[in-house]
Amino acid sequence: MKTHFNINFLENATETLRAIAHPIRIAIIDMLNKNEKLSVSEIHEQLQIEQAVASHHLRILKNKNVVVVTREGKNSFYSLSSKDYYTIVEVLTNTL
Amino acid sequence: MKTHFNINFLENATETLRAIAHPIRIAIIDMLNKNEKLSVSEIHEQLQIEQAVASHHLRILKNKNVVVVTREGKNSFYSLSSKDYYTIVEVLTNTL
DNA sequence: TTTAGATATATATATACTTTTATATGGTAA
DNA sequence: TTACCATATAAAAGTATATATATATCTAAA
Numbered sequence: 566m567k568t569h570f571n572i573n574f575l576e577n578a579t580e581t582l583r584a585i586a587h588p589i590r591i592a593i594i595d596m597l598n599k600n601e602k603l604s605v606s607e608i609h610e611q612l613q614i615e616q617a618v619a620s621h622h623l624r625i626l627k628n629k630n631v632v633v634v635t636r637e638g639k640n641s642f643y644s645l646s647s648k649d650y651y652t653i654v655e656v657l658t659n660t661l
Numbered sequence: 662m663k664t665h666f667n668i669n670f671l672e673n674a675t676e677t678l679r680a681i682a683h684p685i686r687i688a689i690i691d692m693l694n695k696n697e698k699l700s701v702s703e704i705h706e707q708l709q710i711e712q713a714v715a716s717h718h719l720r721i722l723k724n725k726n727v728v729v730v731t732r733e734g735k736n737s738f739y740s741l742s743s744k745d746y747y748t749i750v751e752v753l754t755n756t757l
Numbered sequence: 758t759t760t761a762g763a764t765a766t767a768t769a770t771a772t773a774c775t776t777t778t779a780t781a782t783g784g785t786a787a
Numbered sequence: 788t789t790a791c792c793a794t795a796t797a798a799a800a801g802t803a804t805a806t807a808t809a810t811a812t813c814t815a816a817a
Contacts, residue, residue, distance in 0.1 A: 567709045568688040575684035578753040582682035587805085588671035592664040605764055613663045617808080620765055639763045639814050649756045653749050657674040660745045683775085701794055713778080716795055735784050735793045758817100765812065774803070782795065787788100 582653075584629035589614065589622050591654055593643075597632065598651035602642040678749075680725035685710065685718050687750055689739075693728065694747035698738040 568575070585591065592612055596603060609619035623643055626632040631650050632643045645651060664671070681687065688708055692699060705715035719739055722728040727746050728739045741747060 575687050577757045579682050579684050582678050586675050586678035588675050591671050591674055647756050649752045652752050656745045656748050660743050661673045
């Protein structure tokens with residue numbers, strides 16, 4: 566394939582979009598846009614999903630650097646690594 | 662799952678992001694941002710991919726309404742259904 | 758150092774996507 | 788109608804992702 570983008574950007578962009586592309590993960594990004602940081606418990610309780618499920622999806626987002634984690638005692642607090650990731654969700658609220 | 666988004670939006674947003682999430686499809690969205698409309702030939706020749714491959718990916722984008730098609734004689738011309746879809750790619754050029 | 762709370766990881770089955778190649782359809786002009 | 792160009796669809800094998808459940812690790816306090 567030949568494009569003015571380098572192939573590396575296209576692959577990173579693909580992986581980031583796939584990381585975001587899941588109903589639970591979009592909902593998490595929305596929650597993290599409204600709250601500076603949230604623990605796994607707060608997320609799984611508010612969304613009413615299993616703890617293991619929340620943790621699983623958070624890991625996928627963390628692996629692609631969409632979110633960052635900081636430990637504080639027993640809790641892991643997750644935050645958006647950039648508000649830009651919410652912009653992606655926001656754009657879709659306009660077009661869909 | 663419980664969120665202030667309705668579940669229908671989350672599913673549509675997921676499907677749209679998955680439609681975009683592919684190196685070839687991101688490259689196509691970029692081309693269509695720079696050009697009002699392009700034929701399948703123009704796309705497959707510029708990207709140097711097989712015609713069938715271009716057509717295949719264009720169909721995926723069309724199915725999720727990211728692009729629209731108009732026939733003119735032998736050619737099918739594809740356009741972005743909204744510049745907003747390029748915004749998603751643009752955001753990623755900032756963060757990645 | 759054991760207990761309990763909070764979070765993370767592993768595994769398995771099912772489902773979906775990608776890639777490649779072959780073939781079919783649509784449109785136009787000779 | 789035949790031939791040709793442009794586009795679309797189909798099929799198969801390989802690869803990746805999702806979902807659900809079980810279990811492990813980490814941390815703080817008793």
